[in-house]
Amino acid sequence: MLPYLVFLLLSLSTHTHGENPAIKLILTDKGLQYGKHMAAVVLTEKMKNMSFPDISGGVSIGLLGTVDYVLSGMSVSQCDFPEPSVDFYEEVGLKAVVSDLNMRVNGRWNTNFGIIYDSGSFDLAVSKVGVTSVVRLAENEEHLSISSETCSAEIGDVHINFHGGASFIFQPFVDSFKSRIKGEIQGKICPAIQQQTEDLERQLAAIAVSFQVGSDLVLDVPLSSSPLVDSASLELDFKGEFYSAKSHTDPPFQADDFSLTCQDSYMLSLGMSEFTANSVSYSYFSTGVLVAHITDKMIPAVSPLRLNTSSFGKLIPQLPKLFPDLLMELSVSARKVPMFSFLPGEVQLGLPGMVTAFAVQNNATLTPLFKLQADSVFSGQVSISGNKVRGSAALSNFTLTLVSSEIGPFKAAFLESLVMLGIKTGVLPKLNAKLGEGFFLPSPHHIQLVNAVLKVNKGFVAFSCNFDV
C-alpha cells in the first residue's frame, strides 16, 4: 500500500560529493495526505481484482482420519477499504496504518479423503484486518530508495461457508479450519507488502537522474544526500546542475547552500539555487555558442545608425576617411560567463560582452577596426499565475569601453548612449512581449497547479503550490 503511495508521490527521481544541493523539494503533510488519498483510490481498485495463492492442508476429522483440502481460485468479491492513515515517521520515512479493512473472498474447494474426492465453492469473509507498515526512505547510488522497516498484520475474524458437494460434512469443522486460514492470510500480508516495496525500489532505482533538455543541455538531478524526514515534512535535495550535451564539464563555481522553508499550507515547495541558472550560462559559454555576428541587415530600418563606415562617421570621424563607403559587421560574444544573481524580489543578469567591429571589403574580407568591452546588467521580475510563469526585464546598467583600435582613438560615450537606446527601444520591448506572454510550467499527468506562488530570495527562487487532478 505504502509502495503505491510513495510511487505516486515521488514519480520524481532523485551523488554524494559533499556539494551543496541546488534544487530542494519539500513535501508537506498536506501533500502527503493528498497523495495518500489518490493512492487509496488506486489501491481500492487493485484490491478488487486481487487474487490469492492456493491454500492447501489437512484437517483431522476425529477418529476418521485426515481430509486433505485445497482452496483455490480465490479472488476478492467485495472490499471495504477504509482510507489508511499515512504519516511522516521522523528520521525513517513513512508510516501507514490500515484498520478495519473487511473483505469477501470467493473460491473453490477440493477435498481428498482417502479415495473420496469432492469439490464445491466457498465464500470467506475476512474482517477487521489491521496492518501497520513503516518504510524507510534513503539515498542509494543517487536515487531515492525505499525499504520495508517494520510490518505487522492482524486479522480480527474469518467466516467461511462451504457450498456444493458434501459441504455439510466440512462445515462443522470450520472452527478448526478458521484459525489455520486466518494464520495463512495473516502471514501473507507483510510478505506481500515487502514484495511491493521491493518492486517499487527496483522502479525507483531505474528512474533516470539526468534528463536531456532540448538538444543542447542535460539536467543532472541525482539525490545529493539522504532524504530528510521530520514529523511534518520530507525534504529531498538534488544536485540540480545543467551541463552541455556535448561535453560534461563542471562550472568553476559552486552552489551556495540555502534553506527552503517548509510552507505547511502548500502541498509542495521547490527551491532552485541561482547556481542552476548559472550552470546553463556556463554550458552555453564553454561550448562557444554565446557568439553573434551582426550585419546591417539585422539593424531595424528605423535605426538612425546604420552598420556602415559613413554612418559611423558621425561617431568616429576618421573611419569613413580610412574606409570609405563600406558596410560593417560586428562580432558580439560573451567575455566571461553571464551570471544570474537572485536577489529579494529580483533577478539580475550580468552580461560581460566583447564587441569586435570589422569593415567588410568589396572582396568580402573582414578588416578589424576596433574592439569594445560592452558590459550590461539586466534586472527582471518573475511572477506566476495558474500554470504560467511570466516575467519582465529592464536594462539597469550598460557601459561601453574602448579596448583597442586599428583606426586610432575615439570616444565611446556617444556610441554607448546610442547602443543603450537601441537595447531599450529595440531589444527590450520584444523580449518583454515574449516574457509577458509567459510560458506554461510542465504539468505531468494533467496535474493542475493551484494557488502557485513564486518568490525570488537571496540566492534562490522558491516555488510552492497545491495540486488538483
Ligand SMILES: *[C@@H]1O[C@H](CO)[C@@H](O)[C@H](O)[C@H]1NC(C)=O
Ligand atoms: C483484473 O485482472 C485480470 C487478470 O488478472 C485482468 O484481465 C483485468 O483486466 C483486471 N481488471 C482490472 C480492472 O484491473
Ligand SMILES: *[C@@H]1O[C@H](CO)[C@@H](O)[C@H](O)[C@H]1NC(C)=O
Ligand atoms: C550607410 O548608411 C547611410 C545612412 O546612414 C546610407 O545612406 C548609405 O547608403 C549607407 N551606405 C552603405 C554602403 O550601405
Ligand SMILES: *[C@@H]1O[C@H](CO)[C@@H](O)[C@H](O)[C@H]1NC(C)=O
Ligand atoms: C581584399 O581587399 C583588400 C582591400 O582592397 C586588400 O587589402 C586585400 O588584400 C584583399 N584580399 C583578398 C584575399 O583579395
Ligand SMILES: *[C@@H]1O[C@H](CO)[C@@H](O)[C@H](O)[C@H]1NC(C)=O
Ligand atoms: C554601472 O557599471 C559601472 C561599471 O561596472 C559602475 O561604475 C556604475 O556605478 C554602474 N552604474 C549603476 C547605475 O549601477
